[in-house]
Amino acid sequence: MFKKAQLERLFVSLVMLAFVSLAISIIGIKPDIFQKLQFLFLTVAIIFVTLIWAQSKTIQFNSNRLRKQIFGWLLSSIFSILIWSFAQKDIQSIFPSLKGYRKALNTLEPIAIYLAIVFILFALILSIVGARDSRLDRPGYIERTLVYNLSSKIAAIPMMLTSVGIFIIATLWTVYHSFTNSRMLPKSEFIGLAQYERLWSSDRWYMSIENLAIYGACSLVFSLFIGFLLAALLDQKTRFENTFRTIFLYPFALSFIVTGLVWQWILNPEYGVEKIVRSLGFESFVFNPLYNTDIVIYGILAAGLWQGTGFIMCLMLAGLRGIDQEIWKAAKIDGIPMWKTYIQVVIPMMRPIFITTLVIIAAGIIKVYDLVVAQTSGGPGISSEVPAKYVYDYMFSAQNLGQGFAASTMMLVSVLIVLIPFAYLQFGRRKYD
């Protein structure tokens, strides 16, 4: 038959599978099947527990901590049972004050039942096989899984739930519904790739992509270049360095909405740069990028750069400060000019910082939305539309969820296309320090 450790491992994985099926059934994907699956898993798990018991026979209570754990699990199960009992009509008729919470209790009832089962099961398992492995005199697999460093496991649960819930389930949910004809509310009526066909035949989407490409390329190149240049200048033992750093970083303290508004005023022909230059006497001076469909995206770019470059500079400055001063001395002795030292020695050494910066800039590019809304609302016409705005408008204004989901799925796909080879190159090979 099986070895004890294998049985233990099978049991733990079955419990976990049961958890997963519970989660899936709660979300609403084929609830009838997954609910049954979950009970099936639990039943098989219980069979395995009996098998383990049959094999080990002896029950040893050597550790105080284990007893405390078992007691804790039992206590938790009693609480769960209490909550479950509060939801029962008979109990409620005895304690009328509970009736006020009937709704909350009814919601909690299935969870309470499930938790009670799980907790009792945990206590049972611990008492049967979680005792010390008599041969090796060390904790068994289950004890290690369930008991060791328990507080850290409990502390990790909210983050795990968030990341699984938001990043995986919500993403899958979005992709799933992008193939449906959901309008105001999501529904599961499949229409194949129709949403995507509509997306790719829309002028507005093409305009958004084009704008994002221009904005992205320019913002990447310029914020890296200007940021590094400013950092390199500040690194030359500049006087009042702190003051300059604060000034450069100051725009980063403003939100995109405020930045957008400020730049809208600056670029506005009626009271911005054009007005000032005209009042100086140049009557024919024209400078209104936000009203020119060809260059409106560059007006938005200017605001974005003004806001973000200071932060990039700070990252770069931190990177430059991390370079050993003796490298500079060595380069000086070797007679390498400063610009060459930067390009051939220092920048390659700053590779990790550049990667961090690149990720931050790229994330900023993809999610650019509020800047456009504050400055132009996508206008004139559709000439300053961006994908994030397309998604938002279709999901919440045009009440066409399917179309919005299709657009956001396209954004996700394009990010992944860039990110996966990059991540592979970055993390997939051996690194030198």
Place this chain on the structure above:
Amino acid sequence: MNSIEIKNLSLNFGDVKVLKDLNLSVEKGEFLVLLGASGCGKSTLLNCIAGLLDITDGQIFINNQNVTWYEPSERGIGMVFQSYALYPQMSVEGNLSFSLKNAKLSKEEINTRVKNASEILQIEDLLKRKPAALSGGQRQRVAIGRALVRDVEVFLFDEPLSNLDAKLRTELRVEIKRLHHKLKNTMIYVTHDQIEAMTLANRIAIMRDGLILQLDNPKTIYNFPVNKYVAEFIGSPSMNFIEGRLDGTNFEFDELSFNLEGYSFKEKIKANSQVWLGVRPENIVINEADKTMPVNCDVVVEVVEPMGADTLVWSSLNGKELRFTVEGNKIVNIGDKLNVGFDPAHVSIFDFETEDRL
């Protein structure tokens, strides 16, 4: 002929005077070690010679050429740093040839120089590797090679062995000495390790607070330190100091009195002046020597530290701590009564106030 000459060099960082009116000349082919505790200005002096720091006042000559305002690369120097300062993303070969390529030397010339340097330093097998794939000792060899390929007159070492473990340090120390013997270049070497200084140097300059206290060959510095600080700094275990009065050639402290006939005084001393008497632990001999040594007395052993080749014994003389070494195979136990003695010719006497040698 002087290879390096420093005239009235001073350096201030704001109000802080780091180097004060410093004069130093180094002969061609000499190995000079700048030795001192941290913060004494020895690395700063080296950086000034290299041109990495702009000096406040004074002049620096290298090969009889005033290089005070020359760029570091134009001074004809090579420098080796404590943290190796190799260019991490270049191979060893790239590190060696980077400065030469930048100086636009011909390919053949670069190749022969790199080949020569790597042969001398025995790093031919490592040429294709990146610095990260080298051990500390190998990295420091490459760093020395980077100075070597530039074919310079003067080598500057800024604590090159401090990042290595004890065994490697000893090995590389010998190698640097061998290298100096072979190349016969002028070398200036900064360290805080007195063993390195004693073993490598032709001359040692002991520095404190931006001043050179004593500049002499290692033997003289060890045996005739000019003041109490130098005497205390050089030598491990460090010198014993006894405070007392000097009356003619008679040294008195508490009830004890030694006759110091045989000590060569630098100058005539005032009668009855307060002085420090310094004796090196290894100049104190025990038991059988008591008849032959002019000065002797009895002490009780308090702590014994066997160090293999010899044993360090801690005892006290009238309440003053007294350390001395005995041969390693001699058995000394705590509580033993020993008769110790020393020859006045081997002691150092310092003025109590100025701490200068008398």
